[in-house]
Amino acid sequence: MAGSLVVASYKEGRRFNESEQEALLALAEHASLALTDAKTVDAMREAQRSKDMFLAMVSHELKTPLTVIMGALRTLQVHGADLPEELAEEMLEAGWKRGKELERLIDRLLQGARAELAGTEEEVLVSDLIAEAVRGFEHSRAVDVKGAPDVLVRMDKHAVLEILGILLENAVAHSPGHGEVAVEAQVNGSDLTVCVSNPGSLPEDLDPDSLFLPFQRGSAAQSSGVGLGLYIAGRVADAVDGTISVKSEDGLVRFSLEVPVRTTADILERPSLP
Secondary structure, three states, X not given: OOOOOOOOOOOOOOOOOHHHHHHHHHHHHHHHHHHHHHHHHHHHHHHHHHHHHHHHHHXXXXXXXXXXXXXXXXXXXXXXXXXXXXXHHHHHHHHHHHHHHHHHHHHHHHOOHHHOOOOOOEEEEHHHHHHHHHOOHHHOOOEEEEEOOOEEEEEOHHHHHHHHHHHHHHHHHHOOOOOOEEEEEEEEOOEEEEEEEEEOOOOOOOOHHHHHOOOXXXXXXXXXXXXXXXXXXXXXXXXXXXXXXXXXXXXXXXXXXXXXXXXXXXXOOOOOOO
């Protein structure tokens, strides 16, 4: 039931005869058909908008690891002969790992897993997690890992890596010149906090909270993105009961990811390198 059609008369005691009632019923039926058609058209438009959003999200998620792969290949193409063998192998390894990430993303799409962003929890060292997240980005921009404890935690590793990949790509894309990108992680109780910062400032024409809405880009944006990265990161964070916040001060833009984790009682001690 969408509503009702009421017919009245200014004439007191007015009664509608049979032919008038049939005409009014026909009018009501036509109005009902028009409403149904309008709802159908609106549903089709909404389906088209959802499809466009889905395609844009897929394109963005595939673009993050592809950026690292293309950067590593281009560096090897131009400077391969002059690179130390160890560095060249490291870049190939980073490209291969990002290729595996692409494979994983495509598998998730084919399996229809995109509707359920949260995955399976697993144990991982925070230091290893951060090292894996920044691997490959350092070849296109200086990335300073200011801190990452050797603490074993249990969480959705792939979801956190997906978020950090977006935040790092965002930091690299919006850092002026060759500004350094910094990453810092810490575990406080049952929460893991990872901060990604880069030189610059937030767009003046955007409220910080609106950055996590789809298709939001400042008027001075120079990257080729469509404004979906932070929206996707926010959705994935929600799926693992996490939050992302942002602030700009002292010439730095700082994104902070906070996710709940389960920790072990002890910090794993690793032997120091000579």
